[in-house]
Each structure stands twice: as structure tokens, then as C-alpha cells.
Amino acid sequence: MIYLDNAATTMIKPPCVVQAVTEALTSLGNASRGAHGGALDANRLLYRTRGKLAGLFGCPRPERVIFTGNSTEALNVAINGTIRSGDHVIATALEHNSVLRPLYRLRAQRGVELDFVPADWAGRVDYSDFERLVRPNTRAVICTHASNLTGNRLDVARIGEIAAAHGLLFILDASQTAGATPIDMARDGVSILCFTGHKAMMGPQGTGGLCVGGDVDIEPLKVGGTGVQSYLEEQPGEYPTRLEAGTLNGHGIAGLSAAADFIERTGIDAIHDREIGLARRFYEAVADVPGVRVYGDFSTWERCPIVALNLSDVDSALVCDALWRDYGIAARAGAHCAPLMHRALGTEAQGAVRFSFGYFNRADDADAASRAVREIAAGVRS
Amino acid sequence: MIYLDNAATTMIKPPCVVQAVTEALTSLGNASRGAHGGALDANRLLYRTRGKLAGLFGCPRPERVIFTGNSTEALNVAINGTIRSGDHVIATALEHNSVLRPLYRLRAQRGVELDFVPADWAGRVDYSDFERLVRPNTRAVICTHASNLTGNRLDVARIGEIAAAHGLLFILDASQTAGATPIDMARDGVSILCFTGHKAMMGPQGTGGLCVGGDVDIEPLKVGGTGVQSYLEEQPGEYPTRLEAGTLNGHGIAGLSAAADFIERTGIDAIHDREIGLARRFYEAVADVPGVRVYGDFSTWERCPIVALNLSDVDSALVCDALWRDYGIAARAGAHCAPLMHRALGTEAQGAVRFSFGYFNRADDADAASRAVREIAAGVRS
Incomplete structure (x- = not known):
């Protein structure tokens, strides 16, 4: 997993x-x-x-x-x-x-x-x-x-x-x-x-x-x-x-x-830098993929190691299911208990697919996830 | 211990x-x-x-x-x-x-x-x-x-x-x-x-x-x-x-x-019987020791594996300290968060020394505790 x-x-x-x-x-x-x-x-x-x-x-x-x-x-x-x-x-x-x-x-x-x-x-x-x-x-x-x-x-x-x-x-x-x-x-x-x-x-x-x-x-x-x-x-x-x-x-x-x-x-800074490095690696690999919409402010990396996105208008739960079933990737779909935020982002119905990185993740994990997102996005477009 | x-x-x-x-x-x-x-x-x-x-x-x-x-x-x-x-x-x-x-x-x-x-x-x-x-x-x-x-x-x-x-x-x-x-x-x-x-x-x-x-x-x-x-x-x-x-x-x-x-x-009955057996073994060894006052109803063993007692008018904390220091026995002194019960027993000031048995205790533990109580009680009398 x-x-x-x-x-x-x-x-x-x-x-x-x-x-x-x-x-x-x-x-x-x-x-x-x-x-x-x-x-x-x-x-x-x-x-x-x-x-x-x-x-x-x-x-x-x-x-x-x-x-x-x-x-x-x-x-x-x-x-x-x-x-x-x-x-x-x-x-x-x-x-x-x-x-x-x-x-x-x-x-x-x-x-x-x-x-x-x-x-x-x-x-x-x-x-x-x-x-x-x-x-x-x-x-x-x-x-x-x-x-x-x-x-x-x-x-x-x-x-x-x-x-x-x-x-x-x-x-x-x-x-x-x-x-x-x-x-x-x-x-x-x-x-x-x-x-x-x-x-x-x-x-x-x-x-x-x-x-x-x-x-x-x-x-x-x-x-x-x-x-x-x-x-x-x-x-x-x-x-x-x-x-x-x-x-x-x-x-x-x-x-x-x-x-x-x-x-x-x-060291809390070392932990932060590592987690953010992984999130950033993933973000930079998926942000420009056609059909991918990333949510949030990425103009600064003074943030948490979270990247939430959607693929076109596909229900986030379907994307998460594909990630898990076809790639063994555990991400999270749905509303994330944050109703007002979804209202602001306009994602109340679709939810969002959230990738969140931890200290024990490796660069390989971020790369596998970005590859999976690219492949699923390509499938959605075709 | x-x-x-x-x-x-x-x-x-x-x-x-x-x-x-x-x-x-x-x-x-x-x-x-x-x-x-x-x-x-x-x-x-x-x-x-x-x-x-x-x-x-x-x-x-x-x-x-x-x-x-x-x-x-x-x-x-x-x-x-x-x-x-x-x-x-x-x-x-x-x-x-x-x-x-x-x-x-x-x-x-x-x-x-x-x-x-x-x-x-x-x-x-x-x-x-x-x-x-x-x-x-x-x-x-x-x-x-x-x-x-x-x-x-x-x-x-x-x-x-x-x-x-x-x-x-x-x-x-x-x-x-x-x-x-x-x-x-x-x-x-x-x-x-x-x-x-x-x-x-x-x-x-x-x-x-x-x-x-x-x-x-x-x-x-x-x-x-x-x-x-x-x-x-x-x-x-x-x-x-x-x-x-x-x-x-x-x-x-x-x-x-x-x-x-x-x-x-x-088996819950086997657990109950074992714990009660230990408590009973301890109770029967200490109940008649001069200076020992046991609290509660022991006319039935439809009870919990707890035996609370005091030695004459000695503060329960002192007895517990002696049990721990001299015998390595972990018992509990004081009020046990049960104020109305102490009022009923007349032990508000003295507290009580509580021995409570568990499934992993052995007969040796009960015997060591009853020996310790007898010795401390003898010390109090002399």
C-alpha cells in the first residue's frame, strides 16, 4: 500500500x-x-x-x-x-x-x-x-x-x-x-x-x-x-x-x-521540509496535467503537505477507488468534514481527492501517485 | 512487584x-x-x-x-x-x-x-x-x-x-x-x-x-x-x-x-472463579488477624475480588507505604473516589487499604500479601 x-x-x-x-x-x-x-x-x-x-x-x-x-x-x-x-x-x-x-x-x-x-x-x-x-x-x-x-x-x-x-x-x-x-x-x-x-x-x-x-x-x-x-x-x-x-x-x-x-x-524543521518536499514533488508533477484541478494556494510552501485535486467533473470517490484498486494508493475522497471550504471551492457535490504526505513517505510514493493521476486523467479525457 | x-x-x-x-x-x-x-x-x-x-x-x-x-x-x-x-x-x-x-x-x-x-x-x-x-x-x-x-x-x-x-x-x-x-x-x-x-x-x-x-x-x-x-x-x-x-x-x-x-x-466464569478464589484465600488468611478490620459483606462470594481493610487506627496510606516499601506489594490506600461509602463505613479520615486481585495473580501473591498484613498488624500491636 x-x-x-x-x-x-x-x-x-x-x-x-x-x-x-x-x-x-x-x-x-x-x-x-x-x-x-x-x-x-x-x-x-x-x-x-x-x-x-x-x-x-x-x-x-x-x-x-x-x-x-x-x-x-x-x-x-x-x-x-x-x-x-x-x-x-x-x-x-x-x-x-x-x-x-x-x-x-x-x-x-x-x-x-x-x-x-x-x-x-x-x-x-x-x-x-x-x-x-x-x-x-x-x-x-x-x-x-x-x-x-x-x-x-x-x-x-x-x-x-x-x-x-x-x-x-x-x-x-x-x-x-x-x-x-x-x-x-x-x-x-x-x-x-x-x-x-x-x-x-x-x-x-x-x-x-x-x-x-x-x-x-x-x-x-x-x-x-x-x-x-x-x-x-x-x-x-x-x-x-x-x-x-x-x-x-x-x-x-x-x-x-x-x-x-x-x-x-x-527536528521539527527537518520533518516539515521532508513532508513539504514530497507534497511539492507531487504537486509539480500533476498541477499542469490536462483535466487536473488543484485546490488551494500554492504560491507559498508555508503550508501543510496536502494536495487536493479533482479530475474534470469526475466524482472524487470514483477517482479514489481507481487509485486504490488499480494502484494500491490510499488517498481520501469526499467532503473531509470541511463543508464551508467545499462551498468556497465549489466542490460540494464532487468532493475532492486529497493526497497527504507523511514523514515516512518516500519520493517513490509521490512519483507513483503523480503517475497514477496522469494515467487516470488520460483515461477520463479519452 | x-x-x-x-x-x-x-x-x-x-x-x-x-x-x-x-x-x-x-x-x-x-x-x-x-x-x-x-x-x-x-x-x-x-x-x-x-x-x-x-x-x-x-x-x-x-x-x-x-x-x-x-x-x-x-x-x-x-x-x-x-x-x-x-x-x-x-x-x-x-x-x-x-x-x-x-x-x-x-x-x-x-x-x-x-x-x-x-x-x-x-x-x-x-x-x-x-x-x-x-x-x-x-x-x-x-x-x-x-x-x-x-x-x-x-x-x-x-x-x-x-x-x-x-x-x-x-x-x-x-x-x-x-x-x-x-x-x-x-x-x-x-x-x-x-x-x-x-x-x-x-x-x-x-x-x-x-x-x-x-x-x-x-x-x-x-x-x-x-x-x-x-x-x-x-x-x-x-x-x-x-x-x-x-x-x-x-x-x-x-x-x-x-x-x-x-x-x-x-470463559468469564473461569476468570471470575480464579479472581474470587484468590481474594477469598487472602480474606480467610487475614480476617481474623488481631487488629485487622475488613470492610464489606463477605457472607457471599457473589462479589468482586476486592478486600479492603484497616489495621487498628493506622492511616491507610502508612500501611500501603509499608506494603510497598518492605514487601514490594502494590495495594491502594485512601478514599478511592468513593466518599459516600467511606461515610457509611466510618472510614472518611482513615481511608482503607484495598487489595484487588486479577486473573494473572497467583496464590503466592495472595499468600505474600496476607503474610505482610499479619506482620504489619503485629508491628502495630507491639
């Missing part, structure tokens, strides 16, 4: 990740629940990993690195836990349903008002729109770091400046970037960063979390056992306990910890 | 569980997100596992087996998603904070009324109290299958009958029993069963879920991407998608699936 669906999940993990999970599965107790070696080892693992992630993302305080099961959960915690009745929120047309659906639900349940910064035909935003949409009751800017459909990346520093100028919370969905794109919450004024462990971080599924900046207060989404302060009727107020009820995914977090080590050892 | 903290998490997993996770980490795509081999394999894994769990728990429909990160999340989903403003709920003094805190929060936020079936000095309930506490606005009985502190098990069939007679939802917290105690939702009238994967199921941390019976409707706790119906503004209404936003813990679920196979192969 030539796996080019890394934006959905990285299927190949660094060997150290697999080994760390395997070892944890035979040695780990339950963190914060007991004072024997197994429990303490689990506790130390969690705190070590919080520290590594705080370093990776520029989160000032390790105890404000909160673990969740995925970035959707992190976004639900961040959005539900900060946005109140009557607030106004600015998001963008690039958002994934993991941002949109929590916001739509708050609109229905709490009367929250929403505005979306539009995207043009290339999926680009105009940053002055963020300013333009600010109202007296605006509470937060919530946006993705990069479109999971086009790979276009937003300028976090610029949005952070606007948010800071207006005293807004800035919630960043780093699902597509965490692990392969430098992020610095403190420098860029990000209030809450939501990340997943199983994409560019190259960690296990079932991991992810949120990093909570400075003095942001978040109401918990779920409450329950914490192993501490058992006689309190409410969830304890301190981070990370405040937002972490129940037993964490210690085994997965052991893998995430190893993944963070792998990223540090390899 | 002699690990006797299996009620917190089973540290030793069947080798097939470790192997399944290891294999998944090198082969699994993202379920419901794509139609290539990696994604389809993940999808098949999820549906196969839903089927196995439905069989194990007597859940009529596999698609109503919902995965969550742990049983606390499952309980939050079940409780928040069904109990409405003005409802009355009956729970018990045996509950863990994973039930209590969601209920207390609903009392504060939605004016939900709560009553707790009391426990006597041995942690036993009087089943007529469930009947006695029913009011016109009672919506649900929510209770644990077994106390995580005493190991006392409640009679699910009896509570199910009462719930059915009054048209109440019956939400069962099977955190301490799933995997090592036969459960049959359909037979016993359980509306929603919440379970964890990392305790008696012997699966990885980061797994668990809820099984939703018949025609129960649950509002989702978190919403987001589902890989299907991307253009809907709301979370799709069908199970399991309705309650599963974001990428599931496929790697952990691969382990849970192997764990379910292990349980089926070994």
Missing part, C-alpha cells in the same frame, strides 16, 4: 512509538491512583510528557497541558468551557466540523452568535476580515491552523495580534499542524491550543489534548474521579485535574511521549 | 492484547475516513469489536456499542445525555465520583433532584429503598454494579425489575465488573451499561464505552467530525456516530478486541 492519507492519521509510526506502547502495556499502573511503583511510574510518564508537549508548543506551564482522547474532544472542552450565552465568536470557512458543530450547537443552545471569515476560490482568507468582524460582544477567535482540505496555513501570529488587540480569546485547532509545523503559543498569543497525537505527531490514536495559556479558565466538559480530593462534590479546580476526569490513556500517552522525543531528535 | 491494585487498572494484560496493539500501530488507518484498505481495516475492527462487546454484555444491537476513552466519559455521556431539568434520580451510597460528580453537577445546573440508597456498616443496601425513593418525577436509577471499595456487588436483576416496574431508565456503572462478571443487559433490564476496557477486561487504557439498550435516546456530550454526513450542521442522529465525534482510539480498541477474545476463550 502507498499510504497518502496522513492528514487523516499517520499509519506508520516511528519504531520507538510502537516500542513505548508495548512496554507500557506490560508495566504501567494507573496514574494518581496509588503510591506504589506502577502508579508512580504512570504519574511520572504523564508529567514528563506534559513537559515535552509544553516545550514543543510553547505552553508556559506544563500542568496546563491537558490530555484528551482526540482533538475533537479538546475542541469541545475549549469551546464549551469558555463561550457563554450571548457571546460572539469569529471562526473561518476553513474550519473542520470539530470546530463547526460545537459552535453551531452553542448557537442553538446558548444563543451564541457566529461569524465566519470567508475564503476565496483558492481557500485564502483576508486577515482584515478578522478585524472587520469584531463586535462589542466578541469573546473569541476560533480557527484552524491549516485547512485539512487545501493544506493552506493561516498566519497564527497575525491572528494572535488581532485577538490580543481586542482582548479576545484565541483558540487554535492545530490538528493538521502539531508535530510538523513550529508552534509557539506564548509568542503568538494563542490562548488555547488543541492538538491530536495520531496525525503529524506520529503518536497513537486515542491521544491528543489542549494547552491552556496564562489565565484562561475552562469549565470542564466531563467530571468524575480524579484520584485526589475525593470528598469534594465538584471537580477539583486545579489544572490538569480540572479537565481530566477518569483514567487517562496512559498506554497511548507513553507512545505520544516517544513520538515527542522522535520529533525533537529529528 | 506483587501487583494487587487490579481494581484501579490491570497492569498485566494477556499477551494477545499487547500483540494486537503492536500490530495495529503499524497497520491501522482511520475508520470511517476513506475507502482504502487502511481505513476499511480500521472500520472492520471497530464493527467486529462492537459485535463482540454486544455479545459479552447482552446488548441487543452492536451499533449501539459506543466507544469512549474511559468509563467516566461513558457515564458523563449517559448521565448528561438523558437526565433533564426537574428530573429526580436515584443512586446509591456505593457510587464512585464518576457517577456522583456528574449528578451533583446536574443538581447545581439543571435542578435535578437526587436521592441515595444508603449502605449499612457492611456496605450493603436494602433493595426496598429503591422502591421507597421512587417519586412521580423519577427518571432514572443510576448505580454501580459493584463497590470499588468493598467489592460488594448489587443485584442487577432486582434493580432492573424495580426500574422496569416504574418505567425508569436504568444506567449501570460496570467499571468494576465488566470482563470478570457475567452481565446481560437485555435480560436484566439495563438501559445503558457503562464499562471500562482497562480493568477486568484486561484491555488497554484509553478504552471503554457505553452500550445503549432498546429505544434510549442520548444527547451527545461532544460533537464534531464523523466522516459521514459532513454537510449536516448537527451531529448525525444515528448510533454509533451520534455519540462518537472525532477519531476513535483504534489502536486501543484493537487491544480491547483481543481482550474480548481472551475472555471468551478463557
Whole structure:
């Protein structure tokens, strides 16, 4: 299989990740629940990993690195836990349903008002729109770091400046970037960063979390056992306990910890350059093929290693099926949970075929994919 | 290490569980997100596992087996998603904070009324109290299958009958029993069963879920991407998608699936008998030791393999420290997230030392623990 669906999940993990999970599965107790070696080892693992992630993302305080099961959960915690009745929120047309659906639900349940910064035909935003949409009751800017459909990346520093100028919370969905794109919450004024462990971080599924900046207060989404302060009727107020009820995914977090080590050892810039190099190699080989339409802004390579395209007016699912059946290439068709982006690109019915590259892909993979696209496109024309 | 903290998490997993996770980490795509081999394999894994769990728990429909990160999340989903403003709920003094805190929060936020079936000095309930506490606005009985502190098990069939007679939802917290105690939702009238994967199921941390019976409707706790119906503004209404936003813990679920196979192969009765045999061996060796006070009802062995005790008036944490330091025995001290149970037992200040046995413990472990208890107790007396 030539796996080019890394934006959905990285299927190949660094060997150290697999080994760390395997070892944890035979040695780990339950963190914060007991004072024997197994429990303490689990506790130390969690705190070590919080520290590594705080370093990776520029989160000032390790105890404000909160673990969740995925970035959707992190976004639900961040959005539900900060946005109140009557607030106004600015998001963008690039958002994934993991941002949109929590916001739509708050609109229905709490009367929250929403505005979306539009995207043009290339999926680009105009940053002055963020300013333009600010109202007296605006509470937060919530946006993705990069479109999971086009790979276009937003300028976090610029949005952070606007948010800071207006005293807004800035919630960043780093699902597509965490692990392969430098992020610095403190420098860029990000209030809450939501990340997943199983994409560019190259960690296990079932991991992810949120990093909570400075003095942001978040109401918990779920409450329950914490192993501490058992006689309190409410969830304890301190981070990370405040937002972490129940037993964490210690085994997965052991893998995430190893993944963070792998990223540090390899260098996030080296990872980024390699992935982008592959995407660029593929893009340059297919962009001018007759019948191929590529979506997104390729005037800059400050982006994610994603190339989404269509062949004439062929349904994207048919193209993906041909890629898989005839070439063993795993790409992704359809809507990618990004409805507003498809509306902007005019691809609501057709969807798009997304190729997304990972650190463990090779140049051969990109070349096989571009050859396949050329052949399928030729077949469509004939 | 002699690990006797299996009620917190089973540290030793069947080798097939470790192997399944290891294999998944090198082969699994993202379920419901794509139609290539990696994604389809993940999808098949999820549906196969839903089927196995439905069989194990007597859940009529596999698609109503919902995965969550742990049983606390499952309980939050079940409780928040069904109990409405003005409802009355009956729970018990045996509950863990994973039930209590969601209920207390609903009392504060939605004016939900709560009553707790009391426990006597041995942690036993009087089943007529469930009947006695029913009011016109009672919506649900929510209770644990077994106390995580005493190991006392409640009679699910009896509570199910009462719930059915009054048209109440019956939400069962099977955190301490799933995997090592036969459960049959359909037979016993359980509306929603919440379970964890990392305790008696012997699966990885980061797994668990809820099984939703018949025609129960649950509002989702978190919403987001589902890989299907991307253009809907709301979370799709069908199970399991309705309650599963974001990428599931496929790697952990691969382990849970192997764990379910292990349980089926070994036989749940054989697992139960072995664990209970160890607990009984330990109990019989320590119950009459001078200075030892054991908590719970040992008139029946229809219980969980838990023995909680104290030595005279010594703080439970000191005893646990001695067990770990001097004997390499991992037990658990403190409140165990079960405040009402400690109130009933009169152990709020002292806590209790909990020994909990697992399938991979041996008779030697039980004997080493009882020897250690005798020695420490003798030291306390002298």
C-alpha cells in the first residue's frame, strides 16, 4: 500500500512509538491512583510528557497541558468551557466540523452568535476580515491552523495580534499542524491550543489534548474521579485535574511521549521540509496535467503537505477507488468534514481527492501517485 | 512487584492484547475516513469489536456499542445525555465520583433532584429503598454494579425489575465488573451499561464505552467530525456516530478486541472463579488477624475480588507505604473516589487499604500479601 492519507492519521509510526506502547502495556499502573511503583511510574510518564508537549508548543506551564482522547474532544472542552450565552465568536470557512458543530450547537443552545471569515476560490482568507468582524460582544477567535482540505496555513501570529488587540480569546485547532509545523503559543498569543497525537505527531490514536495559556479558565466538559480530593462534590479546580476526569490513556500517552522525543531528535524543521518536499514533488508533477484541478494556494510552501485535486467533473470517490484498486494508493475522497471550504471551492457535490504526505513517505510514493493521476486523467479525457 | 491494585487498572494484560496493539500501530488507518484498505481495516475492527462487546454484555444491537476513552466519559455521556431539568434520580451510597460528580453537577445546573440508597456498616443496601425513593418525577436509577471499595456487588436483576416496574431508565456503572462478571443487559433490564476496557477486561487504557439498550435516546456530550454526513450542521442522529465525534482510539480498541477474545476463550466464569478464589484465600488468611478490620459483606462470594481493610487506627496510606516499601506489594490506600461509602463505613479520615486481585495473580501473591498484613498488624500491636 502507498499510504497518502496522513492528514487523516499517520499509519506508520516511528519504531520507538510502537516500542513505548508495548512496554507500557506490560508495566504501567494507573496514574494518581496509588503510591506504589506502577502508579508512580504512570504519574511520572504523564508529567514528563506534559513537559515535552509544553516545550514543543510553547505552553508556559506544563500542568496546563491537558490530555484528551482526540482533538475533537479538546475542541469541545475549549469551546464549551469558555463561550457563554450571548457571546460572539469569529471562526473561518476553513474550519473542520470539530470546530463547526460545537459552535453551531452553542448557537442553538446558548444563543451564541457566529461569524465566519470567508475564503476565496483558492481557500485564502483576508486577515482584515478578522478585524472587520469584531463586535462589542466578541469573546473569541476560533480557527484552524491549516485547512485539512487545501493544506493552506493561516498566519497564527497575525491572528494572535488581532485577538490580543481586542482582548479576545484565541483558540487554535492545530490538528493538521502539531508535530510538523513550529508552534509557539506564548509568542503568538494563542490562548488555547488543541492538538491530536495520531496525525503529524506520529503518536497513537486515542491521544491528543489542549494547552491552556496564562489565565484562561475552562469549565470542564466531563467530571468524575480524579484520584485526589475525593470528598469534594465538584471537580477539583486545579489544572490538569480540572479537565481530566477518569483514567487517562496512559498506554497511548507513553507512545505520544516517544513520538515527542522522535520529533525533537529529528527536528521539527527537518520533518516539515521532508513532508513539504514530497507534497511539492507531487504537486509539480500533476498541477499542469490536462483535466487536473488543484485546490488551494500554492504560491507559498508555508503550508501543510496536502494536495487536493479533482479530475474534470469526475466524482472524487470514483477517482479514489481507481487509485486504490488499480494502484494500491490510499488517498481520501469526499467532503473531509470541511463543508464551508467545499462551498468556497465549489466542490460540494464532487468532493475532492486529497493526497497527504507523511514523514515516512518516500519520493517513490509521490512519483507513483503523480503517475497514477496522469494515467487516470488520460483515461477520463479519452 | 506483587501487583494487587487490579481494581484501579490491570497492569498485566494477556499477551494477545499487547500483540494486537503492536500490530495495529503499524497497520491501522482511520475508520470511517476513506475507502482504502487502511481505513476499511480500521472500520472492520471497530464493527467486529462492537459485535463482540454486544455479545459479552447482552446488548441487543452492536451499533449501539459506543466507544469512549474511559468509563467516566461513558457515564458523563449517559448521565448528561438523558437526565433533564426537574428530573429526580436515584443512586446509591456505593457510587464512585464518576457517577456522583456528574449528578451533583446536574443538581447545581439543571435542578435535578437526587436521592441515595444508603449502605449499612457492611456496605450493603436494602433493595426496598429503591422502591421507597421512587417519586412521580423519577427518571432514572443510576448505580454501580459493584463497590470499588468493598467489592460488594448489587443485584442487577432486582434493580432492573424495580426500574422496569416504574418505567425508569436504568444506567449501570460496570467499571468494576465488566470482563470478570457475567452481565446481560437485555435480560436484566439495563438501559445503558457503562464499562471500562482497562480493568477486568484486561484491555488497554484509553478504552471503554457505553452500550445503549432498546429505544434510549442520548444527547451527545461532544460533537464534531464523523466522516459521514459532513454537510449536516448537527451531529448525525444515528448510533454509533451520534455519540462518537472525532477519531476513535483504534489502536486501543484493537487491544480491547483481543481482550474480548481472551475472555471468551478463557470463559468469564473461569476468570471470575480464579479472581474470587484468590481474594477469598487472602480474606480467610487475614480476617481474623488481631487488629485487622475488613470492610464489606463477605457472607457471599457473589462479589468482586476486592478486600479492603484497616489495621487498628493506622492511616491507610502508612500501611500501603509499608506494603510497598518492605514487601514490594502494590495495594491502594485512601478514599478511592468513593466518599459516600467511606461515610457509611466510618472510614472518611482513615481511608482503607484495598487489595484487588486479577486473573494473572497467583496464590503466592495472595499468600505474600496476607503474610505482610499479619506482620504489619503485629508491628502495630507491639
